[in-house]
Each structure stands twice: as structure tokens, then as C-alpha cells.
Amino acid sequence: MSGIFPTFYDYFLFTKSWAYVLMFLILPGYVCYWLCILDGKKPKEVVQEFLADDGKDSH
Numbered sequence: 045m046s047g048i049f050p051t052f053y054d055y056f057l058f059t060k061s062w063a064y065v066l067m068f069l070i071l072p073g074y075v076c077y078w079l080c081i082l083d084g085k086k087p088k089e090v091v092q093e094f095l096a097d098d099g100k101d102s103h
Contacts, residue, residue: 076090
């Protein structure tokens with residue numbers, strides 16, 4: 045493997061770190077998009093439901 049990564053292990057560590065970065069950047073944005081745009085809730089409602097959730101099943 046020629047280029048900036050001398051070994052596959054270096055390449056693996058680089059891609060793994062980017063996976064964590066993207067997980068913490070993209071995933072919350074997607075959740076907000078899903079709840080606010082697709083589900084039609086206002087951001088204030090989403091926050092209130094999150095803070096009011098006590099972990100018990102609502103059924």
C-alpha cells in the first residue's frame with residue numbers, strides 16, 4: 045500500500061477515528077432531522093419529551 049499509510053494498520057486507525065468523528069457529528073443531526081422535519085415536531089417538543097422521559101414503558 046503506497047501513499048500516506050505505510051501499513052494497513054495505520055489506514056485502519058485513521059478510518060476508525062473518522063468513523064467516531066462522523067458518528068458524533070452526523071448521528072445527532074440525523075436524529076434532529078428525523079424528529080423535526082420528518083415527524084413534524086418542534087425542537088422544543090423534542091427536548092421536553094427527552095427530559096420528561098423517566099425510562100419507564102409508556103404502554
